[in-house]
Amino acid sequence: MMQNQQVIQIQNKVSQFINCPKCKSTSFRKNGKNQSGTQIYICKQCNKTFTPEARNLAQEQYGIDVNPKSEYSKNVWDCRALGVDGGVGKSSYKLNFLPIKQDWIKETAKTYLKVCLSSITFASVQEKLGSIRKLSKFLSENYPDVTPEEIDRNIITEYTIYLASQKLASSTRYKCISDAKLFFDAAYQYQWLDVRRYLVRPEDFPKIEKRLPRYIPEEVMQQLNQCLDDVAEPIMRMVLVLQECGMRISELVNLSFDCLLQDKSGDWFLRYYQFKMKKEITIPISREVARVIQEQQRYIRKHFTQKEFNYLFCANVGAVRPDFVPSPHVMLRKTLPNHLNRLAKRKNICVNSGNLWHFQTHQFRHTVGTRMINNGVPQHIVQRYLGHESPNMTSVYAHIHDQTMKEEIAKFQGKVVNIAGQVVEPNDLQADIADLQWFKKNIHAQALPNGSCALPTISQGCPHANACLTCTHFRTTSEYLAEHKQQLEQTNQIIQKAEANGWVRQIEMNQKLKTNLENIISVLEVDANDA
Template sequence: MSESMSPVPAPGAGLLGKLMAAVRPEFRVDVFIPEPGELIFDLGACRVPGCPRQPRTRQLCRGHYYRWQRRGKPDVEEFIADPGSGPVGRAELTACAIVGCRFGAARQGLCVSHQGFWERAGKPDKETWTAGLPVIEDDGRRVCRLSFCSLWAQGKSPFCHNHRSRWQAVGRPEVKEFVRRCEAAGDDRFDFRPLDGQRQLRLELQYALQCRHDERQVNTHSSAVAPVIRLTAASGTASLLEWPMERWSEYYAAMRGASHSQNGQLAFLRYAYTHLEDLVHGSGWESEFPRDVWELRRLGIEGTRARLRFDRISQTWLRESAKQFVRWRLSIGRSVNQAVVDILALNRFSGFLADPRVAVDKLACVDRTVLERYLADLALDQRSTQSRSRDIGSLNAFFNAVRRHGWDPSLPANATFYPDDFPRPDKRLPRGLAEHVMAQVEQPANLDRWHNPDSRVLTLILMRCGLRVGDACNLAFDCIIRDADGAAYLRYLNRKMKREALVPIDEEVENEITAQQQRVLRCWPGGSRWLFPAPRMNPDGTRPLTTHSYRGQLDRWLERCDVRDEHGRTVHLTPHQWRHTFGTRLINRDVPQEVVRVLLDHSSGEMTAHYARLHDTTVRRHWEKARKVNIKGESVTIDPEGPLAEATWAKQRLGRVTQALPNGYCGLPVQKVCPHANACLTCPMFVTTPEFLPQHREQRQQLLQIVSAAEARGQARVVEMNRQVLGNLEKIITGLESGPGQSEATADAS
């Protein structure tokens, strides 16, 4: 059954009861006026300095916008420099003309009391009469309840004369509500009064607005909601769910015009409809499992709006088992993407079984003979070998699960695929980018062409660290960790393997990440858990940047950089190719494959073998067993069990490959710049092992000769410099020749 033909749930009294229980009192009002500064409703302030009203057009409030129009629409900046008298709608009301009297003027510039006095005096010349009156003293009288009005309250009323008249004119509402409306004059508001005769429809839209408020993700203004209120009020329906969403879309186009700017209006209507469906059907497996289209948000799976569709499986008996299979796969931690792959495989298998030439009407008929016919049919599929293998793997897992869990005991025992049934995979070359292309994308001038600094940092991380783009977009705000040497590592969640991983980073990447953290704190003062929060529809900073958003930015950046291959053709690359390039570069630099496996966080060498042949190496075992000493003769150890053990070893092994010395190894993190201009024997980061003892003894003999000759010539400075190196050599040789315990004792004694 297609989506357009899916049954629409009947609204009924059940939905009205749920709405009455769900909609909070602050939203169940005629006119909803958000509190000042509320996150998703706040539009900021009018551009005119001192005007607290919210902007409507050209970043001006409605009053200043009309004032700008009446002036002939001058340059906006010129208008802002001279907008006229105070904030529109908040100007001070006229006080009584008598000096010191702060009652509001009622008639002819006088308050009610002084107007009566003047009339009883025979209405003399007003200026002469007022000049003869004594100054009125302010004896602590009450002022108007409105914060922007300083006039005295009239009689027992909480308002001044004029504001009391306005309060009476609108029917004397509750004082607190009237004050709130007056003080929010010009601010955004949501007027539900057009739906006065449609109680349930009104509650439905109020519920949608409340959901937007609670989710705190999408900025929502009355410009999007007010047209929806008027549109639904004119529809004559009692509930949004009376019509399918397709009919509402057609009705919207007919009423508003196909070319009319939607400005989020239809999106809000869809949002309201979807959340009403959720309210009707509830959430969790008990309510969602019987449906043929699963909404993953109702199952508590966050971060996706995906649906799992079983309505394309035409056989009821296959569809029910398929739903049990997918529910089980999700419950044991398989990804949503895997569930989609499984359903696609079952969809294709369903189409094969529906062929009249196959004529299979129950699972009991799906035996090995049917599967062999399916394999022959699948071999004619134009898709890649990998896609066909994936289908076979999903179906085999489905048959094994049906048999294991007893979902359908009639499934034949020989309904299975064998290893030989899987098509032989094509030999694929590494998909790393050519160095000609990498030289262009790594150019600082091209990196500076990023319009968004966040994406520039993300690109640098992808190229330097080899992360998958999804893992990089979901980096935590505090993603840098250090080892005992002070070397920085990037900590990330390998979402494919569902585990945390570490990769060494250089100083440039570390500095860029630190700068990115500062940008995040400036944009979201309350902080964000993500290093790369989504830049739009994310007022709380709770959502990370999506891979879809980054890929779009990447395409536009490549166009600006005009990156071309060796044939002059425009280059279109994917973020994952940087991961392949990272691994290929390491292999080409003679970094052992086991080290590459650790840096890429692969589970097995087979995954890393995509980049190079497996090296038969036991370097790590020898490195861990070898006794190492520094320039003081002290033993240097690596914790084999700590959380940084794997990453620390990878750093050390990478250092051995790229920074090996003739008499030892540099223990300085490869991301650091060496601060020692002299020989490494004076460097505290130097590490060596017993295999270099012959070189150390030979160098000691040479140093003794240099020191003796310098002493004979009176070269005190040369003697001093070489004695330091000689002293370090003596400690190293003693440490390597003696046992570990003796080495420690000797070092302490020195």
């Protein structure tokens, strides 16, 4: 009885269109979430997994009827009609089999990719189809009448030579040969085609060249920053965030509206989801970038309600238009580089050789990694900051410049207290992460001589001049205990002199300062003794 009630509740939550795309059953249960956070369900009748939200989107927003059986019979598949999640920031939803000239390759590719759609992402399936189309083109140009059983090692060897003649990167050729191997292996294993076994062998694969980071030259970055006022404000803010944070474009356009966090010391952090690595990471950011993000939050609040749109950056009505008319949709990944390359053309942004620079969003990520390595940031911290899965992914940046390694600075320890001696707790953030604190203190540090300021970035300057010890935004730790004791001794001397001379105002101000210092010292002394 309880299970039936849960099924009814789930059905009411998702939509009236929900049913299994395979057997049309309305009996299903939850089966986790995909990388974009969409709920996945599994049919109790046929065990088919599906995302009803994707079906809803296709039906309501695109006017597409979700009918996988009908779609699979076509030569161009739309993932929305298949009920398949197209992935984050997708601009293409199609699988086009029309360029494949050979019917035996076309029909087998459909069967093969239909199986692949159940286990890998739609983007990966698109890449596999692209490789199969290259294979088809080669065969139609060189062996137009070839049959499956006639494919042999000689033809495969000529195919590898053909790929090399196309001036493709070694990694692209490797991918094409790998996809051809998987295609033929599956065709042999499942007896879809009468092909030979082991058509593609290890010696067919090219050696992948080590790629150096495609960082943006400093002269290009300077020209870009001088011209940023000439682009729409949301585009300008996206560039400023990219220049410091180095995230991927899919991560930038899908930034949550509430991506800003502040720690107990008053410093700012950015939290976002890495779709490639399938994990959430938190990185420290400067107060200037925090202000940029806050400005963009006000921009979104001005144009949309939170229920209407819950992302930091929105789409432009008509992505190619030079002005920016906000639309409550996630921005396409190609929109930002389109704006930047039009700017480069208008403002003649060139490298020193005089050639016009062509912007790609991933260049900003490589630029951030290269700068950090060159500035002496330890490689394991760069790895953490960029969210790399392994040190090998980070080590590529070390090939550009010699590392100027610095000694590790003492890790952040101890309690943080305000002027009342109260321990300040973090704001939904683990602020004792040693690597992030190292980066925060040495790259983005904005400290006072005896503590730090937690004045919100949105504020326009400090209203307290040099009276930090009477300011509610002041933060300090036990590492400044000696300075506080020395200042307390000086304050007591000032109070004695003020009392002797009858200076009422000076007594009042310094008595407040003395109380705050005594509160701070009493708490920090306990902290220091515990350590």
